[in-house]
Amino acid sequence: MIRSEILKEIAPILRDELVVCNIGIPSQELHAIDDQPTNFYMLGTMGLASSIGFGLALAQDKLVISIDGDGSVLTNLGTLPTIGNNMPSNYILMIIDNGSYGSTGDQPTYAGMRTDLAAMAKAAGCENVIEVQDVDTGAKLQEVIDSGKGTVMVVKCDSGNAKMPVITMDPVVIRDRFMKAVAS
Amino acid sequence: MSIDTKIVDDLVANDVSFVTTVPCKQLAGVIEEVEARDEIFHIPSNKEDEGMGLCAGAWMGGKRPAIIMQNTAIGVTINTLATLTQYYRMPLPMIISYRGELREPVACQVEMAVHTKALLNQMHIPTYHFHKESDADELDAILKYTFMCNKPVAILTDASFWGGYGDQ
Ligand SMILES: Cc1ncc(C[n+]2csc(CCOP(=O)(O)OP(=O)(O)O)c2C)c(N)n1
């Protein structure tokens, strides 16, 4: 499965949760599949989806799911120790690990080679870390939500992108409606 | 009252309750004070752009954030300031040690000091420079201004402000 197929499958689960979504095609796909005020789309700032979602989870009680990418986590590796040492129960970091920089043309990342992101998350101090195969993502995500435990999920899937339009919504509109959803 | 206590008192009085830090020798006292306060959740970050991501999330979650960092970090955070903090219009007080100014013992610090104000100016970031201890009287107003206009705002604190470098 590719990222967009996974997002389609988990959209009904994500729908009710606060989601911070990675820059580029991941956000375009989520936006096209099921746009929700509870989605915060990153339009830039590669690497910070995990940090933004984590700050949000620490600041309030609702569950927050960051949908990140392997390349983006690799560019902000300092995020893993910060998460590992401060993990609250209301945070899920879902790393869609397609082994590539999908948005920029599927160039391979080191995560698709010898580097093991789940092992890195564990070494960084994250307690609940699971590696999941693409086909199992929906069931596993629901299990993790039901467990009520802060968790890092590394979802192994194929490289590839669906053709979706760019997001033209103004960033302040994205942020404002998201904040209203957070506060509601 | 120590200057560290005064700075953190102003943060607390302005309801700043989420603070991320990356240390600088000059900021050691203020970081210790942040850590000691019950009103503030202190979360050290590993890199300042990561810290700004945490602050963005915390603000959307209803908490007033601040970052405490060294001026060298301006070189690390330009992209984040432009495409996250400014693009989504979010407030962020940045309490910054201004290394590489008068009394600096470490030559390399001067290399970023000469770019610091130029970069902040280029980014259209409101910038305040604390040189004498009494300059900190304005901190309360600067914090109110930051959360009024939803912008990143820089507070540069140089060596003279901190009373030099102690034994160096
Ligand atoms: C600082 C910076 N460098 C490079 C880019 C270009 N860029 C945008 S998205 C992306 C790929 C992200 O890959 P990943 O996080 O694995 O997500 P995927 O698209 O594969 O799901 C890159 C390299 C950027 N936006 N910012």
Ligand SMILES: [Mg+2]
């Ligand atoms: Mg990828």
